Amino acid sequence: MNAVNQQERLSIDERRNWFLAGFIEGEGSVCVSIKEHRNGKFGYLIDPEFFVYQHKNRQGSLELARAVFGTGRIYPKSGNPDVLVFAIDARKSLIERVIPFLDQYSIFSSKLSDYEKFKKIVMALEKKEHWTKEGMIRIIRLAYTMNLEGKQRKRDIQEVIDRILRDYTPDTA
Numbered sequence: 001m002n003a004v005n006q007q008e009r010l011s012i013d014e015r016r017n018w019f020l021a022g023f024i025e026g027e028g029s030v031c032v033s034i035k036e037h038r039n040g041k042f043g044y045l046i047d048p049e050f051f052v053y054q055h056k057n058r059q060g061s062l063e064l065a066r067a068v069f070g071t072g073r074i075y076p077k078s079g080n081p082d083v084l085v086f087a088i089d090a091r092k093s094l095i096e097r098v099i100p101f102l103d104q105y106s107i108f109s110s111k112l113s114d115y116e117k118f119k120k121i122v123m124a125l126e127k128k129e130h131w132t133k134e135g136m137i138r139i140i141r142l143a144y145t146m147n148l149e150g151k152q153r154k155r156d157i158q159e160v161i162d163r164i165l166r167d168y169t170p171d172t173a
Contacts, residue, residue: 020068021105023061028052029111030102030118032143034153034160042136042164046143048122050098052086053077062086069097094122114146137161 010018029051037045054061059074065086066072071093077083088098099119106115121139129135144157 016064017068017101017105020065021101021109023065024052024102024106025109025111027054027061029147030115032118032121032139032146034140034143034155041131042133044136044140044160044164046121046125046130046136046139047089048091048094048118048125049087049089050094054084054086056082056084059084069093069101071097091122091125095126117142117146133164136164140164 031049031051033045033047033049035045035047037043052062052065056076062074062084066074069088071090072086072088074084074086077085088094099122102109102115102119106112109115121142124130124135124139130139140157140160144153
């Protein structure tokens with residue numbers, strides 16, 4: 001083997017990261033849930049999360065993800081205990097670990113559009129844009145454009161926006 005070939009070789013860490021990126025492409029997702037939140041300023045909570053799914057017999061791949069990201073939890077999927085979920089939902093971890101990883105290793109992803117929207121939402125939350133009515137609505141509109149081929153939202157977007165515009169105040173009774 002000549003010197004040129006040796007220099008072109010990826011380190012074990014780089015190979016691991018590219019493998020994990022491919023695994024995430026097939027078994028992972030990013031999502032932004034819009035959850036009713038009784039005590040929230042506008043009645044909703046915006047909850048970004050990063051997931052990777054795998055059958056319990058292949059838990060090692062999820063352990064690898066946890067090792068690479070240095071955070072996250074593994075738990076059985078609700079309604080299907082044979083499937084395990086690796087999840088990261090802490091905003092700090094999303095910003096410091098998940099987003100930089102996906103920026104570097106998901107450049108060829110077919111899910112890139114959703115990832116870019118996810119990143120915008122996480123960064124908007126970090127800037128506290130959801131603390132204003134306009135910012136909250138802007139984030140929700142963006143979230144509703146994600147994963148259009150996947151699960152549909154429980155509530156129509158207009159229902160959510162109308163509730164925010166009505167100056168939602170939690171029940172005090």
